[in-house]
Amino acid sequence: MSLTGTPFLYTTIVLSVVAVILPLVLWSRLRGPKPLRAAARVLMLLFAQGTAVTLVFVLVNNQNNLYDNWADLLGTGDHVQQAADLGKDGTGGIAVKKLPKVRQAFKPADGPGMRAAGGVRVTQLKGRVSGVNAEVYVWLPPQYDEPAYRHRKFPVVELLPGYPGSAKAWFGSLKAHEQLLPLMRSGRVAPFILVAPRTNLLAGVDTGCANIPGQVNADSWLSLDVPKMVTDNFRAEPAPRGWAVAGYSAGAHCALKLAVAHPDRYRAAVSMSGYNDPIGERNSLAAQSPALRAANNPYLLLKKRTVPPRIALYVSGESGDGYQAGVALESVAKAPTTVRVVFLPRSAGGHTMALWRPQVPAVFRWLTLQMGQSRARGTDGSLPGGTGSTPLARSTAGSTHAALASGTSSPAGAARRR
Numbered sequence: 001m002s003l004t005g006t007p008f009l010y011t012t013i014v015l016s017v018v019a020v021i022l023p024l025v026l027w028s029r030l031r032g033p034k035p036l037r038a039a040a041r042v043l044m045l046l047f048a049q050g051t052a053v054t055l056v057f058v059l060v061n062n063q064n065n066l067y068d069n070w071a072d073l074l075g076t077g078d079h080v081q082q083a084a085d086l087g088k089d090g091t092g093g094i095a096v097k098k099l100p101k102v103r104q105a106f107k108p109a110d111g112p113g114m115r116a117a118g119g120v121r122v123t124q125l126k127g128r129v130s131g132v133n134a135e136v137y138v139w140l141p142p143q144y145d146e147p148a149y150r151h152r153k154f155p156v157v158e159l160l161p162g163y164p165g166s167a168k169a170w171f172g173s174l175k176a177h178e179q180l181l182p183l184m185r186s187g188r189v190a191p192f193i194l195v196a197p198r199t200n201l202l203a204g205v206d207t208g209c210a211n212i213p214g215q216v217n218a219d220s221w222l223s224l225d226v227p228k229m230v231t232d233n234f235r236a237e238p239a240p241r242g243w244a245v246a247g248y249s250a251g252a253h254c255a256l257k258l259a260v261a262h263p264d265r266y267r268a269a270v271s272m273s274g275y276n277d278p279i280g281e282r283n284s285l286a287a288q289s290p291a292l293r294a295a296n297n298p299y300l301l302l303k304k305r306t307v308p309p310r311i312a313l314y315v316s317g318e319s320g321d322g323y324q325a326g327v328a329l330e331s332v333a334k335a336p337t338t339v340r341v342v343f344l345p346r347s348a349g350g351h352t353m354a355l356w357r358p359q360v361p362a363v364f365r366w367l368t369l370q371m372g373q374s375r376a377r378g379t380d381g382s383l384p385g386g387t388g389s390t391p392l393a394r395s396t397a398g399s400t401h402a403a404l405a406s407g408t409s410s411p412a413g414a415a416r417r418r
Helices: 006-026 034-064 070-074 176-186 218-233 250-261 290-295 298-304 323-332 353-370 401-406
Strands: 121-126 133-139 156-160 193-197 243-248 268-272 312-317 338-343
Touching: 006 034, 121 218, 133 218, 156 218, 156 250, 176 193, 176 353, 193 218, 218 250, 243 250, 243 353, 250 268, 250 298, 250 312, 268 353, 298 323, 312 323, 312 353, 323 338
Parallel strands: 156 193, 156 243, 243 268, 268 312, 312 338
Antiparallel strands: 121 133, 133 193
């Protein structure tokens, strides 16, 4: 029975109801020795508590797409076939463009929201470079199959969830495709192909979207294997011009890191409530040592660049939860690198889907402008009606420069776990 399926949800509901009725019916009717009756009553109470906790977990999991299946929940999943040392560029000396075309079979994806807005499709991809074997979800814009667009290639946005988190979250919890469909039809947002690859590759740890020999090559999976598969199977624009990456929480950190580290693969990145220093997620493999932390910190990577990369970064967050990370990046960015920092007040919500879901339209309007898909509004990348804005006088909340760089300048920021 699927962890996120309707049958399991209904089963937990039925069991919860039974667990409530059982004591009401049997409490005073139990027979036998007093210790036996006491033990039976305790078991009924434990059963009621257990089913209640299970039901709440299932509802929360279905709402936030934290765990996609039983293997993810129990920590038995492993999607890494091999993790060779691929070197600094993550290719292992492989000429990726010369590899044979990847031909994939796709099928309709199951789960909440996956059949909405034209439907999301899924495939199981074996990464030739990374050694990762995992699923990738793809949603095509409404224009993709229209005759007028049959010769057109489309820009792509790679969508990354938090940790723990399912690749389905952008469709199931954030409802990105449902929000964007009418905006794409009306021309207010460019017709992007949305791609959501699995990022939860190892049991019980966050990969940090890093390449770590002997453990995982998550960077190469996301920035090489997945893009090649998409361009081989769909009319997708080539990198970096037509590619962007977006994420929330741990996925936001990954989005910034991938774009700053690989400006030859991505033109833009979106970070919602993210952080720079991988220690922002203490279960991250990229936080295992000072060297790994530095190698996967987008602030340090951008600061050390002798030639500023041609990338555009969008960073939104509350004070102590993403905002300072954006301010730090903005402080070291030099043209042609651009950084848009969006301040979100505490009243906008916490570190939850309720905060990120309403940002989707504004984020994709910004991507439309930054990736050259529309010149209708603004020359500075500004957007009317966005969720939040950069304050005229930026508050650092008493944070040190190091804390600003890490994006964990408060206990709330350091303690995030999504």
